Amino acid sequence: MTLHFVLPDGVDDPRSPSGGNTYDRRAIHALRARGTDVREVAAPGTWPRPDDHARRHLGRALAAIADGAVVLLDGLVACGVPDVVTPHAGRLRLVVLVHLPLADETGLAADVAARLDAAERACLRAVDAVVATSPSAARRLAARHGLERVHVAEPGTDPAPLATGTDGVSRLLCVASLTPRKGHDVLVRALASVADLPWTCAFVGPVREPVDGLISRHGLGSRIEVTGPLAGAALARAYATADLFVLASRAETYGMVVTEALARGVPVVASAVPDALGDGGLLLPPGDAPAFGRALRRWLTDEAWRRDLRARASARRGGLSTWDATAEALAAVPATLRP
Structure with missing residues (x-):
């Protein structure tokens, strides 16, 4: 089978790691292997709101693909531009x-979120099939856009050696891009509530929403380390020395960093x-700093x-x-699609 995979340019950029980029790259490798x-x-482009x-x-690029071909599009690219994608439906x-419904990104103005949601609905209703990365995300997506069926392809996880930790208690780790959706502000407030106890925490990920001011206001500058993105051996060391993994996201479709920790x-x-964690830890309500504390x-x-x-x-x-x-x-x- 031949599969044309449309994905955002820069998916391999080590300065901008993300779960979606990792998923795309690992899925491509695994598909080729089979x-x-x-x-x-x-x-x-600056997806999901690209320039002309x-x-x-x-x-x-879509016009250059032969009639009848199977084309898998990353939703970050496709969902915001139904006027570009849907003319090729049928051909x-x-x-x-x-990976994430466009309107679920935290911090969007209400009118922007509404436009993205409408664009996504138009795109997903016109294409032949939709895939989500977890069962709960598939259910939400189907209900949100009135879709009859959403397929599920959960991310994989590479086997890894058991972490050694530090003292078994005090080294905390959060791996996530510093954006409003990932809830670092919630986590900082929760950490401030246990400042009387011994701990340190590493925030690992691209800094797209600075949190230094919030950390300083809570007097936690010496206890929270903002490392920026890590990869390879450095990221492996961060996981290996962690005693507890923490993630205070407001919204996720899966949460691959959770399975990396597990x-x-x-x-x-x-x-x-919920899908990444399963019964493997404690699931808390999003945005609830007191519960996290x-x-x-x-x-x-x-x-x-x-x-x-x-x-x-x-x-x-x-x-x-x-x-x-x-x-x-x-x-x-593709086996479920029309000939």
């Missing part, structure tokens, strides 16, 4: 992979990641509860999915 001829189509040049480039067999047996306290206090003071969270993480570690399974799920979608 014999799929994946032809990458890079789409330069980027729109024309995408239109030309091409179009599949859209939604693959190393690191306990997790997080919000908005109470969970951190319990972690830092209750050894029996720490043992329970470690046991949950260990059990979940053994059931994590693989990238081969992701590729299998994606490759199965």
